[in-house]
Amino acid sequence: MVHQGRDGELSPAGARTAGIRRRLLAWYRKHKRDLPWRRTEDPYRIWVSEIMLQQTRVAAALPYYARFLARFPDVQALAEAAEQDLLAAWAGLGYYSRARNLQKAAKNIVERGGFPRDHSSLRELPGVGDYTAAAVSSIAFGLPHAVLDGNVARVLSRVAPELGDIKSEAVRKRLRALAEVLLDRRRPGEFNQALMELGATVCVPKRPLCERCPVRLYCEARKQGLENQLPVRGPRPSADQRAKRLLVVEKAGKVLFWQRPAESPRLAKFWELPEPEQLPTAQVTDYAGIFRHTIVNTTYLVEVCRATVGSRPDGFHWVAKASLRVLPVSTTAKKALALYDRSLRNNTT
């Protein structure tokens, strides 16, 4: 279960977060690729590597990186370079605006009198977005900024799990929040690189190598057999497969339910768990997991979340867990509650 707010180390979510950090960092120290930008603390060299890797694979970037730094060993040299020398050093890498922005930024740094040392000043440099500012500030200066690039978004969408369209702004926001929660603030640069390395070498887009994964025990997609279906790209998983979210709001042994009316075309008078649209003020606090449920020809991927509400909303009832056995509860709600109870047990053992 992943806690979406600040994690307390004594809570099950906090223990899970600590477990992910510990195993991921241990794995990274043992298995990380030996790359030149990992052997330096020079922010200039780290920044150049981040820009170069934006649209270029590691193997392709390596010779360019060495040549570029031999030719322009520091910010001053880059700021003073003739444009034709700069473009010649970049030739073959494509996306030449990256090289031009590097030089614009280098001139800016020289004018400022030094390399910017915090996220917001880095963000002001031409060609530096949120990702690059977070990567450089965490790796070069040890500042607690979580990165969210394509690799990290894929890993987190599986660990969470996240069923929404990975390209949507709402999902990016949720994944960013999760990245911030998981970030090891004592070693942010190393943690960020470990997560990116996991995405690049183990949690790859097709057929992730889960058997070798250090966080497999905590990965919800793995537990549910969904690792090859996530992340979701596009508004829905597929034409006959839909995403749905159910909320478990629990208070003093009672769970919030609503009852279908007698005239309901399906499951009349059955008891159901709420969906987020029915409880717009509910706060989702944890993910419990995900399961598949087929109704006629449609398969639902049902995500179960723990949530809280201020007071009992109109049309809802607190139902004692003990009385659920004797009430007509829909199969979807039963499955969701069973998964929820299982996740509570798993996270307290």
Ligand code: SF4
């Ligand atoms: Fe990715 Fe598999 Fe690891 Fe989950 S267990 S994070 S799907 S490699």
